[in-house]
Every structure is written in structure tokens, then in C-alpha cells.
Amino acid sequence: MISLKSKREIELMRDAGRVVAEVLAELRLHCRAGVTTRELDRVAEAKTAKAGAKPLFKGYRGFPRALCTSVNQQVVHGIPGDYVLKDGDIVSMDFGALYKGYCGDAAITVPIGAISLPVANLLRVTEECLYRGIEQMVVGNHLVDVSRAIQLHGESHGYSMVRDLGGHGIGRKMHEDPMVLNYVTDGRGPKLKSGLVLAVEPMVNAGAEDTYTLSDGWTVVTKDRKPSAHFEHTVAVTENGPDILTKLG
Numbered sequence: 091m092i093s094l095k096s097k098r099e100i101e102l103m104r105d106a107g108r109v110v111a112e113v114l115a116e117l118r119l120h121c122r123a124g125v126t127t128r129e130l131d132r133v134a135e136a137k138t139a140k141a142g143a144k145p146l147f148k149g150y151r152g153f154p155r156a157l158c159t160s161v162n163q164q165v166v167h168g169i170p171g172d173y174v175l176k177d178g179d180i181v182s183m184d185f186g187a188l189y190k191g192y193c194g195d196a197a198i199t200v201p202i203g204a205i206s207l208p209v210a211n212l213l214r215v216t217e218e219c220l221y222r223g224i225e226q227m228v229v230g231n232h233l234v235d236v237s238r239a240i241q242l243h244g245e246s247h248g249y250s251m252v253r254d255l256g257g258h259g260i261g262r263k264m265h266e267d268p269m270v271l272n273y274v275t276d277g278r279g280p281k282l283k284s285g286l287v288l289a290v291e292p293m294v295n296a297g298a299e300d301t302y303t304l305s306d307g308w309t310v311v312t313k314d315r316k317p318s319a320h321f322e323h324t325v326a327v328t329e330n331g332p333d334i335l336t337k338l339g
């Protein structure tokens with residue numbers, strides 16, 4: 091069942107979204123060669139506590155950390171640990187917070203030092219996919235318009251869209267209906283109404299779409315070990331167009 095949020099609820103979600111945006115902005119400053127992904131997790135935890143919010147992912151189905159860190163061929167859901175970031179890596183940082191009873195969820199993929207041109211292009215196009223999808227979040231469109239815009243942009247650059255995972259509705263809970271696929275299937279999906287809030291999160295592979303989960307039970311990686319990128323925002327459909335809730339300011 092899809093729940094539509096009132097204007098008041100959207101403002102509360104904006105407060106949660108701002109916490110998420112501030113945590114990701116802080117994390118970006120800490121992303122450099124020599125830093126472990128565990129240190130990034132500690133930064134996220136400390137910043138969230140300071141804001142009076144709670145990390146969403148910690149304890150979710152037993153996930154042990156506050157932050158997901160997914161390096162290079164890791165797609166999403168990587169567990170922060172002893173891995174030391176090095177020049178040429180990319181790291182996706184996905185973070186969610188609960189604040190005043192509402193959830194915010196966003197992700198960025200950040201280069202460490204100098205990265206190769208093909209990988210830089212993958213990052214740029216994946217972030218563009220996110221905004222192409224968001225642009226379609228207008229009253230009267232259908233969910234498939236969001237999925238199609240994301241897929242067309244990614245595939246037009248020769249990349250593959252991850253099929254096993256997608257975005258989601260979000261509100262009092264992190265995962266609500268509907269699922270937001272990054273590719274087109276049958277049907278148009280639900281019509282987009284004012285008050286619908288979605289976490290839109292394209293995951294784009296440089297190589298083939300196939301992924302699998304490592305034996306840690308969480309980390310999703312590409313089968314061909316080629317890099318994958320991930321960007322996400324929590325966005326509300328409003329009468330005035332899409333409203334990104336997980337941004338600074």
C-alpha cells in the first residue's frame with residue numbers, strides 16, 4: 091500500500107533528509123587514501139548522534155554498521171571494516187537516518203584521489219541517471235516514467251542497470267511501497283500523486299548487470315568485477331514538481 095505524506099510530514103522528512111545530507115557532506119571530507127571504511131562509519135555515527143538522530147541501517151536485519159560502504163566492484167550494502175581506501179578507488183556511501191519519527195535515505199559515490207577517465211564517466215552518468223529519474227517525478231506521470239528515464243540514460247552510455255535491487259517508497263519506515271526499479275518492466279506502475287515520497291537510487295554497472303552477494307550475507311558485487319556506482323536521494327512529488335529532501339540548506 092502506498093502512503094501519501096501531508097505537507098507537514100514532508101517538512102519533517104526534510105529535517106531527517108537534512109541530517110542525512112550533512113552526514114554525507116562530512117563523510118565526503120573524510121574520503122581519502124589511507125582511511126579505512128570503518129573510520130567512515132565512525133564519522134557517520136558520531137555526526138548522527140550529534141544531530142540527535144538515529145542511524146537507520148544499524149541493526150536492520152542484523153546489519154552491523156550505521157553506514158554502507160561499497161568499494162569499486164561492490165555495488166551496495168558493503169560493511170565498513172578494515173579495508174584501507176587507496177588512490178583510484180571509488181566508494182559508494184549509503185546512509186539513512188531516523189529523525190522526529192521519519193526517515194531519510196541517500197547515497198553518493200566518491201572518487202579517492204585520481205581515478206581513471208572511464209570510472210569518472212561511470213560516476214558522472216550514474217549521478218545524471220538519478221536526476222533524470224527525479225525530473226520525471228511530477229504529478230500525473232507514472233512510476234515507469236522514472237524507471238525509464240534512469241534506464242535510458244545509463245544504457246545509452248553502454249552501462250548496465252542493476253536488476254536485483256532498486257529504490258523504494260519511504261516515510262515512517264525506511265522501506266515502503268512502491269519499489270522503484272531502475273529499468274522498465276510490464277505496465278506503467280502507479281500514477282504519481284502529490285505527497286508520494288520515494289528513495290530513488292540508480293545502481294549502474296560499467297560491465298554486465300549480473301551481481302551476487304558475498305559470504306558476509308550483505309555485500310553485493312558485480313560478477314565480472316567491473317566497477318559499479320550508486321547515487322540516491324529521497325524525493326517528494328509535489329504540486330510544484332519534485333522536491334529533493336536529502337540536500338543541504
Ligand code: MG
Binds near residue numbers: 195196257258289322
Ligand atoms: Mg534506499
